Amino acid sequence: MKKLSAPFLSLLLLTLFCFSCSDDDSESQVIIQQTQETQFLDVPYGNNNQQVYDIYLPAHRDLNTKVLILVHGGGWTAGDKVDMNPYRDIAKAELSEYAIVNINYRLASQGVSPFPMQLDDITAVINQLKAKRNEYVISEDYAFIGVSAGAHLSLLWTYDYDTQQDVAMVASLVGPTNFTDPAYSDFVNPSFLYFGVTPTTSVLEQYSPYHQVQASSAPTILFYGGMDPLIPTSQGVDMEAKLTALGVENEFTLYPNEGHGWTGANALDTWTKLKSFILTHH
Template identity: 40%
Template structure:
């Protein structure tokens, strides 16, 4: 998308990073001091497997100087209507994070795409995110990363990020969600009154993994799953989006308000992101950076 491609062309704003030039980092706890030797080299691990399906892979970008107590992780989740797309679509986002948040690790994931009738999306794609996080948590000392995560999702990827945080993140490992044009409410008349969508939703759902008589539209609508433990959420929507109506953003904003979840709701002139202005893109980038610095800060002592 154009706004993602423009991420790395940002002009007119600066971000202050904390840094450390010593070879060792000293981390003080309540009753002891731990000195950890930081990893000296940056490392990129491509197509790391986290399951048996060929699509269950991710790219992991590990910064130089990382440690298992300071280096937090930003996860990128691509869009594509749950049936298409690839982690390569998020390449500009990787470049943006490396340029403006160089002390964070980045994980850019693929998930198993829906393929009817044999491979439904829900909840399998939520569980793919869970599998990635579980693997990174298990390996965090070896990788020298901290098991704390922020999520940036685009379109269907934003829907998956919100669903994972609002429903599946019971250990509060996710600290924020950045939602770029993500569907949030499938009971919205925009979807509910569309007979084709209702057929599609039934195909997207693995009925065996939901309770009997579940309302699938409700169960898979992030705006209807928010609780007081949901993470701070940054919302970006277009006011003329033909795929995700602005009313989805409005409902999400209302639900977050009701549960007193910190959030920011921004509406841009245009559609599903591909026609947003450069000024809107810069604004989105700046707000995203501020969110990362606020909710997933790198503290180096």
């Protein structure tokens, strides 16, 4: 028998093909497994230099490998994916079987509204992940972890843009949920999002997760600070109440003495709850 070359043997070890036929042998399914951990940084998904993401692919992944998508904050006008590196690092360490995607999106500026631009960017990321599924060796099973404005975008995309119901769960850390909440306008006037143009109530509802969530929406976990100078407590309290009324699986944690972010014991508590929620629902 002819001896197989070392490169060929290596290829067999890296990519395993398993063919399973139906009863009438009319179909076959290819299952791909990749044994090596790898990463791709600043992968472009559009023509703007802000439209890039980093993807971290675990070893021993296959087409069932689930994907965590990280979405940074910054008031829709600032921030960068590097801000989510602490979440990336702890997820890589403690959820090592997951692929992690850390995204940038186009930032709003004078005359350039974040909506729907930034939601369209998330759609473009999802579409590219699907197009590269076999190349990356991942599933189409996604979850979002968003912080502040990134939490708002994660919630809204999941509730209103996920037409294929590919998102298994979504996490909001101090994310705005309802631009029509009078308490929110006491903190930040939502008209700033449109740079001086006062939006109608219907527009504010269109871009509010609170008004877009449905009974079929993905499980949601919420974290808020009772002393947050930017996000009133009602943004989390009312969102939790709406989720519960609709029968959407959810968890809500309010840290009464925390602001727009926290460290120490409460940060550990947040990760412990978030990790458990991910493992349960994703």
